[in-house]
Amino acid sequence: MSDTSQLLVRRIKDGTVIDHIEAGKALFVLHALSITGKEGNVITVALNVPSSKHIKKDIIKVENRFLKTNETNKLALISLHTTINIIKDYKLVEKRKIQLPDSIVGIFKCPNLRCVSNGEEGIKPIIDIIKKENIILRCRYCTRTLTTGELVF
Numbered sequence: 360m361s362d363t364s365q366l367l368v369r370r371i372k373d374g375t376v377i378d379h380i381e382a383g384k385a386l387f388v389l390h391a392l393s394i395t396g397k398e399g400n401v402i403t404v405a406l407n408v409p410s411s412k413h414i415k416k417d418i419i420k421v422e423n424r425f426l427k428t429n430e431t432n433k434l435a436l437i438s439l440h441t442t443i444n445i446i447k448d449y450k451l452v453e454k455r456k457i458q459l460p461d462s463i464v465g466i467f468k469c470p471n472l473r474c475v476s477n478g479e480e481g482i483k484p485i486i487d488i489i490k491k492e493n494i495i496l497r498c499r500y501c502t503r504t505l506t507t508g509e510l511v512f
């Protein structure tokens with residue numbers, strides 16, 4: 360590893376390292392996890408880091424927070440091949456892959472402007488994942504089927 364990479368992936372004592380995020384998607388990941396920085400813990404975001412596979416990736420380190428599986432699975436539609444590393448006392452205690460959940464609540468909006476989830480306040484959009492291979496999605500309210508490219512943040 361080069362000196363630059365070592366600096367970027369500097370070890371943290373406790374927290375979560377979100378690695379192998381598709382380059383350019385880190386800010387969507389922060390949004391999906393509702394991480395704003397106001398929580399007060401140290402958050403490091405690295406964009407376009409050269410990866411060993413000669414492709415670029417983004418990395419996010421969230422110190423002193425252990426992201427749960429139901430939180431990180433929300434990232435499936437943003438960057439499915441992301442890996443989650445849970446670090447405790449400088450040791451990697453859990454490494455997990457993201458799994459596609461059955462539904463995602465409150466992150467993506469339905470692209471149908473007439474959908475009730477866009478019109479009424481207090482309704483959280485719910486996107487169901489109805490097919491996990493060649494991902495097909497459906498809005499639970501208006502039942503419109505969608506691809507990941509049609510999702511609106």
Ligand SMILES: [Zn+2]
Nearest residue numbers: 469474498501
């Ligand atoms: Zn809808």
